[in-house]
Amino acid sequence: xxxxxxxxxxxxxxxxxxxxxxxxxxxxxxxxxxxxxxxxxxxxxxxxxxxxxxxxxxxxxxxxxxxxxxxxxxxxxxxxxxxxxxxxxxxxxxxxxxxxxxxxxxxxxxxxxxxxxxxxxxxxxxxxxxxxxxxxxxxxxxxxxxxxxxxxxxxxxxxxxxxxxxxxxxxxxxxxxxxxxxxxxxxxxxxxxxxxxxxxxxxxxxxxxxxxxxxxxxxxxxxxxxxxxxxxxxxxxxxxxxxxxxxxxxxxxxxxxxxxxxxxxxxxxxxxxxxxxxxxxxxxxxxxxxxxxxxxxxxxxxxxxxxxxxxxxxxxxxxxxxxxxxxxxxxxxxxxxxxxxxxxxxxxxxxxxxxxxxxxxxxxxxxxxxxxxxxxxxxxxxxxxxxxxxxxxxxxxxxxxxxxxxxxxxxxxxxxxxxxxxxxxxxxxxxxxxxxxxxxxxxxxxxxxxxxxxxxxxxxxxxxxxxxxxxxxxxxxxxxxxxxxxxxxxxxxxxxxxxxxxxxxxxxxxxxxxxxxxxxxxxxxxxxxxxxxxxxxxxxxxxxxxxxxxxxxxxxxxxxxxxxxxxxxxxxxxxxxxxxxxxxxxxxxxxxxxxxxxxxxxxxxxxxxxxxxxxxxxxxxxxxxxxxxxxxxxxxxxxxxxxxxxxxxxxxxxxxxxxxxxxxxxxxxxxxxxxxxxxxxxxxxxxxxxxxxxxxxxxxxxxxxxxxxxxxxxxxxxxxxxxxxxxxxxxxxxxxxxxxxxxxxxxxxxxx
Numbered sequence: 001x002x003x004x005x006x007x008x009x010x011x012x013x014x015x016x017x018x019x020x021x022x023x024x025x026x027x028x029x030x031x032x033x034x035x036x037x038x039x040x041x042x043x044x045x046x047x048x049x050x051x052x053x054x055x056x057x058x059x060x061x062x063x064x065x066x067x068x069x070x071x072x073x074x075x076x077x078x079x080x081x082x083x084x085x086x087x088x089x090x091x092x093x094x095x096x097x098x099x100x101x102x103x104x105x106x107x108x109x110x111x112x113x114x115x116x117x118x119x120x121x122x123x124x125x126x127x128x129x130x131x132x133x134x135x136x137x138x139x140x141x142x143x144x145x146x147x148x149x150x151x152x153x154x155x156x157x158x159x160x161x162x163x164x165x166x167x168x169x170x171x172x173x174x175x176x177x178x179x180x181x182x183x184x185x186x187x188x189x190x191x192x193x194x195x196x197x198x199x200x201x202x203x204x205x206x207x208x209x210x211x212x213x214x215x216x217x218x219x220x221x222x223x224x225x226x227x228x229x230x231x232x233x234x235x236x237x238x239x240x241x242x243x244x245x246x247x248x249x250x251x252x253x254x255x256x257x258x259x260x261x262x263x264x265x266x267x268x269x270x271x272x273x274x275x276x277x278x279x280x281x282x283x284x285x286x287x288x289x290x291x292x293x294x295x296x297x298x299x300x301x302x303x304x305x306x307x308x309x310x311x312x313x314x315x316x317x318x319x320x321x322x323x324x325x326x327x328x329x330x331x332x333x334x335x336x337x338x339x340x341x342x343x344x345x346x347x348x349x350x351x352x353x354x355x356x357x358x359x360x361x362x363x364x365x366x367x368x369x370x371x372x373x374x375x376x377x378x379x380x381x382x383x384x385x386x387x388x389x390x391x392x393x394x395x396x397x398x399x400x401x402x403x404x405x406x407x408x409x410x411x412x413x414x415x416x417x418x419x420x421x422x423x424x425x426x427x428x429x430x431x432x433x434x435x436x437x438x439x440x441x442x443x444x445x446x447x448x449x450x451x452x453x454x455x456x457x458x459x460x461x462x463x464x465x466x467x468x469x470x471x472x473x474x475x476x477x478x479x480x481x482x483x484x485x486x487x488x489x490x491x492x493x494x495x496x497x498x499x500x501x502x503x504x505x506x507x508x509x510x511x512x513x514x515x516x517x518x519x520x521x522x523x524x525x526x527x528x529x530x531x532x533x534x535x536x537x538x539x540x541x542x543x544x545x546x547x548x549x550x551x552x553x554x555x556x557x558x559x560x561x562x563x564x565x566x567x568x569x570x571x572x573x574x575x576x577x578x579x580x581x582x583x584x585x586x587x588x589x590x591x592x593x594x595x596x597x598x599x600x601x602x603x604x605x606x607x608x609x610x611x612x613x614x615x616x617x618x619x620x621x622x623x624x625x626x627x628x629x630x631x632x633x634x635x636x637x638x639x640x641x642x643x644x645x646x647x648x649x650x651x652x653x654x655x656x657x658x659x660x661x662x663x664x665x666x667x668x669x670x671x672x673x674x675x676x677x678x679x680x681x682x683x684x685x686x687x688x689x690x691x692x693x694x695x696x697x698x699x700x701x702x703x704x705x706x707x708x709x710x711x712x713x714x715x716x717x718x719x720x721x722x723x724x725x726x727x728x729x730x731x732x733x734x735x736x737x738x739x740x741x742x743x744x745x746x747x748x749x750x751x752x
Contacts, residue, residue: 034324037079038317043303045076046320051287051298054270055086056099066341067138068099070270070397071288081327082140082336086288089142089180090160091530092400093133097421103341105133106349107393107400107427109530110509111146111172113360115162115552116527116630118666119689120175122356127179127187129352135183136342140332142180143234143397145189147173147224148196149217149611150510150553153562156198156478159394159509159528163552164612164627165684166216167708170223177228184331186231189224191269193217193251194605195236199478200569202271203600205239212608212676213240214255214712214752222260231264231326235284237272239600243282246272252283259717259752265322268293271594276301280311285319292594346403354532359664359689361540362525363547363631370464370503370521372543372633377463378442382432383495384449384488385468385507390426391526391533392507396475402531404428412474418594424472427531431468431505434538449491456498465502466541467492467520473509478567482513482559492516505537511555514624525549543633548664548689550630550733554612557624563615569601613734614681628668628684628733634659634694638667643728643743647721649704651685653730653739657692664691669702670737671709672727680727682734683708704728707750716749723747 028036038046052073058065069087088094093105108114108126117123127144134142146160147169162169173189180187194206194217224230233256236245245251246268256262270289273279276297279287287298295301305311327333363371373380385392389407393399405428412422436444442463447455449467459465469488473479483489496502496519503522506512507529517523524547526537539545559565576598607615613627634657641653651669669686686702709726710719726745729737 030325030328033328034321037081037324038321040079041076041320043306043316046316047299047303048074049076049320049323050285050302050316051290051296052084052086054289054291066100067339069139070094070096070143073286080333081324082333084141085139085337086141086143087134087137087139088397089130089134090144090146090398092130092402093137093139093142094397094399095401096397096399098401103137104401104403106130106346106353107402107531108353109357109360109533110159110394110528111162112159112510112552113527113529113549114176114356115168115172115360116362116549117356117359117689118168118550118687119359120171122359123172123175124179125352126356127176128182129179129349131180131183131185131187133344133349134180135185135337136344138337138339138341139185140337141186141232142188143190144180144187145173145177145224145228145230146191147189147220148191148194149220151196151605151607151611152478152564153482153511153553153556154478154480154567155196155510156473157396157475158553159473160398160475164554165552166220167223167684168552168687169220171227173220174224174227177224177230181229181231181330184335185337186326186330186332187228188232188234188267189221189228189230190234191236192221192233192256193236193245194240195238197478197568197603198476199567199573200598200601201237201476202595203598204569205242205600205602206605207241207602208605209608210714211712212605215609216611218255219707225260225262231330233262233264233266234269235266235272237269244272244274246284247275247279247282249282257283263322264326265319273297277305277310280305280315285322350403350532353530354536357526357529357533357536358539358545360527360549361529361536361547362549362551362629363540364523364525364625364629365517365520366522366631368521370501371524371541371547373464373541375438375542377439379462380435380439380442380444381458381462381465382435382444382446383455383459383465383467384491385470385505386426387431387468388446390428390430391529391537392470392472393425393427393528393530394473394509395422395424398475399425402427404531418596419476422474422476427533429532429534431534431537434534435466435541438538438542449488452487452491452494455491456494459495459499459502462499463501465495465499466505467495467502468505468507470506471508471512480567480570482511482556484512489515493519496520503541511553513558517624525551546633546663547631548666550628550666551625552627554616554623554627554734555625557622561616561621561623563605563607564603568603572601573598608676610675610681614683617681618675618679622735626733626735628666628731630666632663632665634661634663636663636665636692638730638738641730641739641741643741645743645745647746647748648706649728649743649745650701651704651728651730652699652701654697654699655690655692656697657694660694662691662693664689666690667700668731668733669704670729670731670734671704673709674722682729684734685709685728706748709745710750712752717752719750719752721745721748721750
């Protein structure tokens with residue numbers, strides 16, 4: 001299935017315009033061309049490239065401009081340097097606030113769903129698709145590539161990230177970025193770094209040791225940058241170990257440029273800049289969405305700092321050179337995006353989104369072979385989750401106005417003014433319609449679930465019952481409990497008591513609690529399934545494709561299992577939100593205080609590098625469902641593990657489909673590596689998605705990046721592989737190992 005997706009993308013009507021190779025003049029490199037352009041620029045022209053507005057500001061000077069998005073940075077027309085037209089776009093081309101009235105885009109499933117596919121080809125195809133649409137709409141920068149690890153199960157923005165593991169997140173995020181940039185536009189990687197909490201994100205100080213940071217969140221970014229080569233890195237809102245991320249010299253200069261040798265440019269998140277001189281000298285290149293900052297720090301104030309000698313002119317030149325070089329290297333100068341919207345094959349792109357959703361849907365439980373559903377069923381009851389109108393999507397800047405429509409949009413109740421753009425939004429591909437299409441001769445009844453007694457009564461005697469349960473998450477707000485909202489838990493228990501053939505279909509932005517798990521026959525995690533989510537869910541439920549997703553993050557058994565059971569600073573945030581909501585609007589204000597008056601507070605990441613499944617192993621806790629878990633409609637067997645040691649170990653093993661139908665499995669390789677306390681803890685060191693016909697077998701070989709079995713030595717600034725005998729395992733999830741073997745690993749040191 002995964003192999004179909006690149007062909008679907010490349011068959012789009014945009015054709016060669018979107019997928020032609022990036023061109024650079026044969027006689028000059030991007031660096032040489034950047035130097036030549038820079039030499040001809042005035043100081044004012046240089047400064048103008050280092051700060052940008054909201055895209056909506058363009059309407060004031062050009063009411064007919066179509067390329068209105070999240071941001072705009074002017075170019076240098078006399079030198080042929082185009083403007084940067086920026087769009088939100090992690091899960092599809094954004095149109096927040098309907099800046100482009102009536103403009104729609106293909107909505108991918110959530111990044112967690114993409115991560116759950118464990119398939120780099122799925123991530124690349126999705127990136128290529130949304131990059132194609134961004135270019136067709138005239139944008140040349142896509143604000144994509146969320147790589148933050150899902151450290152806390154309550155994280156409001158977890159749905160925008162690929163999971164809790166650095167390898168999985170880096171690989172999947174890097175492939176998505178690579179796909180986007182295959183269209184000759186610039187993609188970002190974000191939010192650098194430790195933007196793991198949303199409530200209070202503008203003021204919190206994320207605190208963690210350097211070694212642990214290098215081995216976890218920074219490692220995920222490093223892998224993504226190596227694989228995807230993003231043109232820009234977006235720095236985060238929060239502080240990291242005392243310094244704001246966008247003026248953090250350790251992150252932006254020491255790690256990114258010195259150690260990783262990154263050649264792109266650093267842009268701020270919208271509202272993430274706090275100074276002129278410190279930010280400029282620390283490594284920030286471009287202030288974005290300056291209306292959300294307290295001042296235009298990189299405009300006249302930056303020029304004044306240069307003239308005063310507080311920021312050296314060579315520092316300014318280096319910033320502009322990085323931006324220019326990226327523009328030349330990406331192709332946006334030689335092959336500029338169109339100035340007016342171009343045709344888009346939304347039907348083909350919808351199939352890309354559907355295939356991604358299908359690959360990421362996880363079958364968590366399936367007692368008595370309840371699934372797949374039989375087409376001979378005479379009566380099916382579908383309950384709850386607005387399954388009659390569409391599928392749920394996450395809130396915030398990643399929200400997409402889907403081609404399939406938005407039949408229901410609900411504002412945040414009593415929400416603060418700066419979050420008025422966020423709405424609970426359903427995308428219009430209804431699961432109920434897809435289910436009915438497959439059971440044209442059956443009685444398929446829908447109830448909204450508001451009346452629990454009526455739902456339970458309707459469920460009695462049905463051949464199958466499907467309860468759609470949901471949990472909404474959004475940028476800017478974390479969730480206070482992992483429990484399903486409202487009366488959904490009570491609804492599920494009552495329906496399951498009335499009919500044991502009850503399947504729960506979850507649409508969530510992360511982990512949820514399941515007090516009813518033992519009462520239901522099957523559980524399906526569909527995440528936020530995107531543009532064609534209803535169709536994808538139906539295809540899984542009826543077995544038209546195998547259930548092949550695997551959890552990219554652990555599901556705790558209860559709230560208190562997490563390193564931070566309660567959201568740090570939440571009381572502080574709530575009090576400030578109440579106070580802010582009561583304030584009258586400030587007339588004539590040109591900037592917005594997005595902090596909402598919240599006072600800063602620390603967040604200590606006591607788990608260090610042991611995020612997610614590694615934390616559970618470290619403290620001896622058992623999650624409800626472990627990282628990597630997922631069932632199939634067939635069965636697989638693993639055998640003959642062989643470890644070849646040395647400096648770069650390889651693991652080879654055989655996987656066989658021993659069931660009666662075709663299916664897809666995701667074998668995972670783990671290595672036991674000593675942690676900070678000397679205790680070995682398993683780390684994911686490889687994975688591969690494998691599709692097999694009944695009885696078919698395949699020999700799989702995985703090569704282990706030695707950094708995955710190393711510790712980071714902060715004194716020497718090197719990865720250190722201790723060497724010696726190391727245990728490698730092949731498992732079906734982070735807690736279930738099927739094969740084990742030792743290998744002799746070479747002792748080595750690696751550059752950072």
